[in-house]
Amino acid sequence: MSLQCGIVGLPNVGKSTLFNAVSSTAKAVASNYRFCTIDPNVGIVNVPDERLKILADLVNPQKVTPATIEFVDIAGLVKGASKGEGLGNKFLANIREVDAIVHVIRCFDDDNIQREEGEINPKGDKEIIETELQLKDLESVEKKIQKTERAAKSGDAKAKKELEILLLAQKHLQEGKSIRNLNIPKEELSALDDLHLLTAKPVIYVANVDEKSIHTGNVYSEQLQKIAAEEQAEAIVICNSLEAQIAEIENQEDKEMFLEEYGLKESGLSRLIRASYKLLNLITYFTAGVQEVRAWTIHKGWKAPQAAGVIHSDFEKGFIKAEVIKLKDYQQYKTEAACREAGKIRIEGKDYVVEDGDIMHFRFNVS
Numbered sequence: 001m002s003l004q005c006g007i008v009g010l011p012n013v014g015k016s017t018l019f020n021a022v023s024s025t026a027k028a029v030a031s032n033y034r035f036c037t038i039d040p041n042v043g044i045v046n047v048p049d050e051r052l053k054i055l056a057d058l059v060n061p062q063k064v065t066p067a068t069i070e071f072v073d074i075a076g077l078v079k080g081a082s083k084g085e086g087l088g089n090k091f092l093a094n095i096r097e098v099d100a101i102v103h104v105i106r107c108f109d110d111d112n113i114q115r116e117e118g119e120i121n122p123k124g125d126k127e128i129i130e131t132e133l134q135l136k137d138l139e140s141v142e143k144k145i146q147k148t149e150r151a152a153k154s155g156d157a158k159a160k161k162e163l164e165i166l167l168l169a170q171k172h173l174q175e176g177k178s179i180r181n182l183n184i185p186k187e188e189l190s191a192l193d194d195l196h197l198l199t200a201k202p203v204i205y206v207a208n209v210d211e212k213s214i215h216t217g218n219v220y221s222e223q224l225q226k227i228a229a230e231e232q233a234e235a236i237v238i239c240n241s242l243e244a245q246i247a248e249i250e251n252q253e254d255k256e257m258f259l260e261e262y263g264l265k266e267s268g269l270s271r272l273i274r275a276s277y278k279l280l281n282l283i284t285y286f287t288a289g290v291q292e293v294r295a296w297t298i299h300k301g302w303k304a305p306q307a308a309g310v311i312h313s314d315f316e317k318g319f320i321k322a323e324v325i326k327l328k329d330y331q332q333y334k335t336e337a338a339c340r341e342a343g344k345i346r347i348e349g350k351d352y353v354v355e356d357g358d359i360m361h362f363r364f365n366v367s
Helices: 015-029 050-059 089-095 123-154 157-174 187-196 221-229 240-248 252-261 268-279 306-313 313-317 326-333 336-341
Strands: 003-008 035-039 042-046 063-065 068-073 101-106 203-208 234-238 282-287 292-297 319-325 344-349 359-364
Touching: 003 015, 003 089, 003 268, 015 042, 015 068, 015 101, 015 203, 015 240, 050 282, 050 292, 050 326, 089 344, 101 123, 101 268, 123 157, 123 187, 123 221, 157 187, 203 221, 203 268, 234 240, 234 268, 240 252, 240 268, 268 282, 292 306, 306 313, 306 319, 306 359, 313 319, 313 359, 319 326, 326 336
Parallel strands: 003 068, 003 101, 063 292, 101 203, 203 234, 282 359
Antiparallel strands: 035 042, 042 068, 282 292, 319 344, 319 359
């Protein structure tokens, strides 16, 4: 499965700087990340995972394939974007189908960087963007209400139920609330699924701070983190301009020295990816053989057949069993054969819930 995050924010908040940091990793093919561009505003970057390197060193495969995450950048949104103001409105459709929203908010003072919204105000900035997304969603909901009303009037029971949910969503959005906070059973929300509502998506707030605040944060980032906590959302503190510098460094040793110089254990991009996985309740399992060692992304709680289906739908349809090795056992015994001899390969059936870090081999049969 491919994970997609859409980056939003007001103009001049450091949104493009963050995306350019992602984009710059194109020059770092030999390091932790690879990157390719499939659109001027879409970037794919490898998910950093030390376990993949450990496994690759043990197996020595012909190919190593990490999991990937896709970032979709759109033009800065402004007040009135939902009604066509600014360039951002044209690109809102590009983030309709992303899994999560990365909302970049300016948390630094700099008189040289233009700001039309007045004083630095994370809460106000957050509300401007949220309102525009809500208004865009309201437009989508009201269009569907018009279509559904006709079917409901004709006596269609399913349409009547859908209309109830749509009217609840309409009222919620009109009150300035986001769909992710609409308190109705998950199965009833399916009436809204085809609309890919922007405010139904989980949010990661990125507090873009100056270099001196990367460890301690500042009053602005603290305000944003408090907002995130109230919403049960993720919030991370990043210095986007520093990230752009880190991404420009091609040599891995030089990159590590640069991070050490700033007292950082890892890049902000790595933390952003990890926060995305946590927010979306995702885990990683691995397949390992001489041809390829590969990381696969799945939802936490998925059973073995579902996990197998990520490789190929036939694997899920014809699932027989899964052979599972824990990474610590692979590290201890060094090879799959030695793990087998030591009784460290478990045979699991259809009800096995895959755990983060499992090394798996699937047996299947499709007639």
